[in-house]
Amino acid sequence: MKFLEDMILKFGSVDRRFIFLLIGLAVFIPLLRPIDLPIRTTPTTEKVYNAIDAIPANSKVLMSFDYGPSTKPEIHPMTLGVMRQLLRKDHQIYITCLWPDGLYMALDALDEINKEFDLVEYEDYVLLGFRPGNEAIVKGLASDLRKVYTVDAKGVMLADIPMMDGVNNLKDFQFIFTGSAGYPGTFEWVQYGGDPTGVPLSSGTTSIQVNEVMPYVQSGQVRGILAGMPGAAEYEKLIGTPGIAIQGMAAQSFAHLVIVLFIVLGNLAYFITERRERKY
């Protein structure tokens, strides 16, 4: 027993770099040698899928790319998945960005999607691009889109884009989806976009935001949520197109196992040390 306790104490005081290395290996090895783990869809992800599935064919959908390269691994699979589901029912996609680097995420997503759908610009999608102003932009879109955007991301006048005919504010869209990594993002779309206009809104967020966005999902202000990489993986499963999110879930699971193991060992070490130092 004493030997076991000494071993645990050794683990409890291990150099932090050793833990980094173990977590690194736990993530790296499953990425090199993919392992299929079962993915079970959750009701919040199903809500997003069902909400998008219920949009009448050939509708106008606004997608906002509110993230950058730093959160690409989590959000990008979601936006790709949502685009796939939308294009399968011939919806028209209008892309905005509240984050400056969101524009490049959108371009990257369009490149990827173009391989499957043979997209035609100004028929299947319009890339409106980035406008600085955070929530003021969402509020501006809700009242008059053409005051916020006079030209698209390529500098083409909106008046010259046939797909923009009849699109003057958020109420002209049948659905809004935001891939959000923080501020500005889901909260701003709920507060100044979805709630005031009544247009159905769904969101894909980073894991860190999930707890804060969940009350909106519970209240119905947001139609479901894609919660971090697991949410993206579940969504990929629902649309039947496995992608990088599903590939990453094995690495995610192994890394969590290592973290849980060290949390348990650290706590055991703490209690053993406390007991040994107790005099009475």
Added chain:
Amino acid sequence: MAFSTILGAWIAAFLTLGILSYLYRDNPFYKIAEHVFVGVSAAYWAATFYWTQIYPNLFGRLFPKDGPLAFIAEVDFNHEFNVFYLFPLLLGIMMLLSIFKQFNWMARWGIAYTVGIAAGLKAYGYLSSNVLSQISASAVDIFSGSLPIFSMSGDSVFNNIVILIGTISALMYFYFSKEQTGSYGKFTRLGIYFLMISFGASFGFAVMGRISLLIGRFNDLILFSSSDYNYGTFWMMLFVVVVLGFWSFQNPEKKEG
């Protein structure tokens, strides 16, 4: 593959490894990557802000084609001349004047305007979506006949009771006009447990998010290690490890105490 793509991949691999090298200890590679990130972000933001907002939306309305100020410059974005846009231009210039000591008081006007607008905008949004809608959503029908007694995820009588007790007990914990002792204290303690569960879930999600980002970086490093990218990751890793090893040898870590 284009040379620029390969070069970009090598730079990305170098910067990723530079940032990850901080896990070993603070070092020049980390500093380089950090400073490049800050500099590039600031420059990118400034350029994007100017070309997507100030140029089309401000100058586009002050100097439109055939406008009264078109003799100064012509910025044609199909806008009409709007004299009120001189006001944000003036406030913007006043904010920039903060770099001069004798004029820095002028920046306060611009800041005051921004703070006022932001506060008004936020107050409206929060009140409507966070306060009223959330109160409405919390007012659940506990004993609705249509709900099941228990459900793991959807609406149920049990879940509604948990929402009711959790909301009230957590709110009462932040009510400080009554001493939290006795049965009232026990009830507010329950509120703390609800809050702790929420913080625990947030921590778990935060860890999951960080691992997802690590997966993203590793995916890119694996991609850049292929022959398509001339084994960029391997060369960069070799370079970083060798230089870092030499640097560590020259600068041994100081032991505390």
